[in-house]
Amino acid sequence: MLPDLTAQDGVLRKLILYYFQGVLNFVLKVEEIAELTWNLQQCFIEATVLNPLLLKYPINKNFSRLYLKKLIDYLEPHQEVHDELYAELCNLMDNNSKEDLYYYRHYVVNNDISxxxxxxxxxxxxxxxTTGMRTWEAGVMIADWAICNKELFKKKKVLELGSGVGLTGIAITKFCCIEEYIFTDCHSEVLNTLAYNVSxxxxxxxxxxxxxxxxxxLRNKICKIGVMPLDWNDEDLPGLAPDIIIGADVVYDPCIIKPLCxxxxxxxxxxxxxxVYFATIIRIEETFKQFLLSLDERGLKYDILQQEHNVHFAWDANIERCLLKVY
Ligand SMILES: C[S@@+](CC[C@H](N)C(=O)[O-])C[C@H]1O[C@@H](n2cnc3c(N)ncnc32)[C@H](O)[C@@H]1O
Incomplete structure (x- = not known):
């Protein structure tokens, strides 16, 4: 699903956002193509392929190649295409033989690329x-919800289970005035990448x-961030006493229900x-039901929370999902 851009968003802004957000299924109207003169193409190039952030932390080359090819295909019949667009596409085609396993994704907050x-x-x-080396939709969804409900997090100690590469916790730490955020996971490569992403x-x-x-x-903030191993199967859990626990897409395998509970x-x-707040993508209904049953059996209460979608982050609201508060 495309992010919800309002009608007054110009075509330039729309193209830049889609490039950042990895959106390839965009459509350009004839009048939008007419707006994309050489100067506007120059602005697009500066905000994307020549953007210092994206040069330092490059996005997926395969996506970039397909995106620029599609844009050039739209432009060619109607506009003089900027040399730099061709040059970048050629460059990406030369490098196309080997797709990178890792690259950077840039999650735009409030549709603002700065x-x-x-x-x-x-x-x-x-x-x-491990499934932990990528960001899952539930992670973006709960980050969006948390920023919409930042008063819940103010001055709180937060522990995250199965943090993966860290989008959720980085978003909460940046925008929710917490006192402490401890990221955890059980996989060493995930933990290394997570610590790198925090840095x-x-x-x-x-x-x-x-x-x-x-x-x-953090120098300018009175807030502590920690990254540490925590395996739900461990007998001895770290001696932390958080106010809030967060888990995004951690209920996906029947084997982990008992240890997680x-x-x-x-x-x-x-x-x-x-x-405790869990964001879950319901892939197999039975697994999710089993999780709820397991909470019931332990006398744990839960509420299903409603959430507006795509408020601060773009995510796919069409997938079957659930946001749960356990207490
Ligand atoms: C589907 S990923 C979700 C990652 C992240 N929360 C997100 O939404 O993008 C599930 C995460 O749970 C972690 N995990 C799986 N089993 C675990 C266990 N027994 N103890 C701790 N973490 C575990 C995985 O390493 C992975 O990072």
């Missing part, structure tokens, strides 16, 4: 035995290793007021 979260990730579902999105941050955790101290129960036992 306000992005850059994440190093893959587009593969599973890499080295590039908080560039003025110093990190140090302490008690098995990578700690980041054990983790929630342990932290609830430490703090009666703990609030």
């Amino acid at each position: 306000n992005v979260i850059s994440i190093r990730e893959t587009n593969k579902m599973v890499v080295n035995g 590039i999105n908080f560039p003025n941050t110093k990190s140090k290793e302490k008690d098995g955790m990578t700690m980041f101290n 054990n983790v929630i129960q342990t932290f609830l036992n430490r703090n009666n007021n703990l609030e």
Whole structure:
């Protein structure tokens, strides 16, 4: 689904946003193509292929090649096509033989390309035995919801389970005035990429290793960020007592339901007021039902939350999903 751009958005803004957001199924009307003169094409090139952020943290080359090819195909019958568009396309075609496993995605906040979260990730579902090396739709969805409900997070200690490459937590840390955010996962490559993604999105941050955790101290903010291993199957969970637990797309496998519920129960036992928020994509209805049943059996209450879509981030609202508060 295309992000919801309002009618007054010019074609230039629309094309730049789609390039950032990895949207390829765009359509240009004849009158929009007429607007795309050499000068406007120059602006597009500067905001995208020559953008310093994208030069430092390059997007998926295959996407970029297909996008520029499509744009040139639209322009050629009606406009003089900018040399740099051809040059960039040729460059990408030369490099086309080898597709990168990892690249950067730039998640645009509030449709403003000067306000992005850059994440190093893959587009593969599973890499080295983990689903954690990419951002899943539930992660974007709960980040959007959290920013819409930032008062819930103010001065709170947040623990995230199965953080993956970190989009959700980076968004909450940037926009929700929390006191502490601890990212966790069980996979070492995921944890390394996660710590790297935290470091590039908080560039003025110093990190140090302490008690098995990578700690980041933000200079301008009174907020602590940590990245640490936490496996839901572990007997001994870290001695943290969060106010809020977040989990995005962690309910996807029947085998993890019991350990995941054990983790929630342990932290609830430490703090009666703990609030747990899960964003789930319902791929297999039965697995999700089993999870709800397991919460019931433990006497845990839950509410299904409603959410507006595509408020701060673009995500696909057509997929079957659920946002749950457990307490
Ligand atoms: C589908 S990914 C979701 C990643 C991220 N939350 C998102 O929405 O983009 C599931 C994540 O759970 C992690 N995970 C799976 N089993 C786990 C376990 N037993 N303990 C801790 N994390 C686990 C995976 O490593 C992966 O990062």
